[in-house]
Amino acid sequence: MNYQNISLQVENKVAKLSINRPKKLNALNRATLQEIHEALTDLKADESVKIIVLTGTGEKAFVAGADIAEFANYSEKEGEDLAAKGQELVFDYIANFPKPVIAAVNGFALGGGLELAMAAHFRIASKNAKLGLPETSLGVIPGYGGTQRLPQLVGKGRAMEMIMTAKMISAEEALQYGLVNHVCELEELDEKVNAVVQKILGNSLQAIEAAIKAINDGYIDGVNGFESEIKAFGEAFGTEDFTEGTTAFLNKQKANFK
Known part of the structure; x- marks a missing residue:
């Protein structure tokens, strides 16, 4: 299948699904979420694929957030529908995916980007990664599971502070918080992810x-x-x-x- 907003590579039982909107710092819009869902549905059915790695194209961003221009003028009902459909098609779908899903966080993971990473089963980040949920600075709250998954990962107090202050944290802080499992140099990210993948592939x-x-x-x-x-x-x-x-x-x- 030809995708406009993502790229998909499958090699040696591993699918690498990259958000591919580098000019938008890989921001999520409805079309991108739909493509992610379609790709994951195909990968779920593909018995040759055992593990999925989520990442972003380029070195600046995993996913820098949602595409604000798309929903800036939404009504209350449209906003609620945006969150509900997104969670159903992508975020909850990933969290409950039957095959391991690993987020390789390369650069900014903000708003919907951090929510996408948190939906994965665990996260490996490069040292240049910056993570945060800045939604309150826009007059809204996280809508793709951020208020639920962040406290589960870092604890209620830290989640409250991160969401209230809308601050970004470094990869090292994220490691200390338990938000990511490993941190490495950007140029070593693929190698680190592959090392973990190979350990998983050796098990049932x-x-x-x-x-x-x-x-x-x-x-x-x-x-x-x-x-x-x-x-x-x-x-x-x-x-x-x-x-x-x-x-x-x-x-x-x-x-x-x-």
Whole structure:
């Protein structure tokens, strides 16, 4: 498929999905969100793809935010629809994606950009990254899950401060906060991401899919994450991956998961 606002590369079981609007610092608009959803839907069905890496084109920005020019004149109803559709098509879709999704944060990750990174299962940032939710400086609040995911990652107090002050934090501060997992030089970002990807690929992706769901269930009101874990743990005993993994361990061999 030919995309206008993203680029997609698939190699060695890994899909690299890049927001490709460098002149706009990869800002998100409705068309970009739709393309992200369409690409992820295809990648979900593609059994040859095991891991997705989200990033931005160029060295300046992962995603510098939403495209403000697109919604500056929206009504209340249009604004609510913008948030609802965006969360459904992209942000919640990524958070609950059955395959690992890693955000490679290269440069600015602001507003919707940070929300996109937070929707990923975890984040690796370059040292030039700047992260923040500046929406209150525009008279609005984060609308793509920022008020929910940021406190989960950094704690309520830090989330309150970041949103109230609209300040940007550095990659090192984000690492200290627990907002990103690793920080490296910009030119080493691909190498660092690939090193983590290779570790993941050595494990049972069937088990990882179950773990993603169990972890996410623990953050859903009315859902008992412990019960989800117990059920998924039991189901794992009936899989070929369990047989392969335990047999390889007992024979002191490396597992070859299918």
